[in-house]
Amino acid sequence: MKTRSSEVFIGVDVCKDRLDIANDSNSETWSESNNDSGVSSLVDRLTSLKPSLVVMEATGGLETLLYSALVAEGLPTVVINPRQVRDFAKALGKLAKTDAIDAWVLARFGVAVRPEVRPVKDERTRELAALVTRRRQLIGMRAAEKMRLRQTAKWTRKDIESLIKVLDKRLVKLEKEIAGNVKNTPGWKEKDEIITSVPGAGPNLSSHLLACLPELGKLNRREIAMLVGVAPLNRDSGKFRGSRIVWGGRAQVRSALYMSALSASKYNPSIKSFYQRLIAKGKKPKVALTACMRKLLTIINTMVKNNTAWNMNHSLTLDIHHGC
Numbered sequence: 637m638k639t640r641s642s643e644v645f646i647g648v649d650v651c652k653d654r655l656d657i658a659n660d661s662n663s664e665t666w667s668e669s670n671n672d673s674g675v676s677s678l679v680d681r682l683t684s685l686k687p688s689l690v691v692m693e694a695t696g697g698l699e700t701l702l703y704s705a706l707v708a709e710g711l712p713t714v715v716i717n718p719r720q721v722r723d724f725a726k727a728l729g730k731l732a733k734t735d736a737i738d739a740w741v742l743a744r745f746g747v748a749v750r751p752e753v754r755p756v757k758d759e760r761t762r763e764l765a766a767l768v769t770r771r772r773q774l775i776g777m778r779a780a781e782k783m784r785l786r787q788t789a790k791w792t793r794k795d796i797e798s799l800i801k802v803l804d805k806r807l808v809k810l811e812k813e814i815a816g817n818v819k820n821t822p823g824w825k826e827k828d829e830i831i832t833s834v835p836g837a838g839p840n841l842s843s844h845l846l847a848c849l850p851e852l853g854k855l856n857r858r859e860i861a862m863l864v865g866v867a868p869l870n871r872d873s874g875k876f877r878g879s880r881i882v883w884g885g886r887a888q889v890r891s892a893l894y895m896s897a898l899s900a901s902k903y904n905p906s907i908k909s910f911y912q913r914l915i916a917k918g919k920k921p922k923v924a925l926t927a928c929m930r931k932l933l934t935i936i937n938t939m940v941k942n943n944t945a946w947n948m949n950h951s952l953t954l955d956i957h958h959g960c
Contacts, residue, residue: 650702852940857938
């Protein structure tokens with residue numbers, strides 16, 4: 637293992653037009669333009685530095701150009717949730733916020749936390765993720781228009797109805813494209829058949845898991861639950877015992893998992909009985925449904941790992957093995 641003095645940790649604060657960079661090993665800071673030439677210059681410089689880790693925040697896609705270039709060059713790079721970094725900055729006593737300070741905090745975050753470098757999505761997975769995201773956006777737009785339709789004056793009703801029809805057509809086309817990508821990609825078709833064999837887990841959940849959770853089937857049940865954000869977290873202090881909460885994780889996957897768990901709690905025998913047992917014990921419906929999300933994810937994760945499709949006996953075995 638490298639000694640602390642030989643390691644180089646780089647923090648990059650990403651803005652629309654500029655990249656601010658900090659080198660923790662020598663406290664050097666500099667900036668580049670957030671465009672092709674600036675990114676190319678930064679990649680060349682970082683390649684010569686051979687950093688142990690490059691850390692940047694998720695900034696709504698502004699980091700994509702740099703991240704892709706760094707990964708293509710084989711440099712270890714992670715994209716961090718901004719909330720984590722801000723909390724870390726407060727812990728360091730850095731209440732001021734500038735681009736240069738943010739870059740330095742990101743570098744220090746890398747030194748202290750050493751976040752894991754996760755496998756990079758290939759081009760097909762990134763394409764599927766983009767299609768899945770677009771589908772969610774169109775569904776949100778359609779829901780908003782339907783809500784407006786209930787409240788609108790008669791003069792604008794036809795325009796809203798027309799837009800809803802356009803969105804419906806776009807959604808049908810997009811869902812066919814997503815299904816085609818899954819069907820024609822080696823490995824995905826088999827996983828899709830396993831996932832959708834579970835009552836309550838339809839094509840929407842399957843496409844989200846394939847696009848946004850490549851770790852599915854590769855982690856144990858606790859790790860996969862933590863990664864998605866459905867693992868219960870303690871809130872205890874002294875004699876106080878607070879309610880368990882779920883926090884963080886991958887929001888897109890969690891949203892799709894929620895809808896599937898809602899369906900499974902009615903139509904999947906294993907999930908339905910589990911939900912009813914929790915309600916009988918006095919659990920609130922939302923708490924019980926979150927537990928169903930975790931159970932459903934656990935079952936699918938194990939099925940993918942073992943390459944086995946759903947059957948009721950298989951589910952009962954999982955219940956006993958996992959203590960669900």
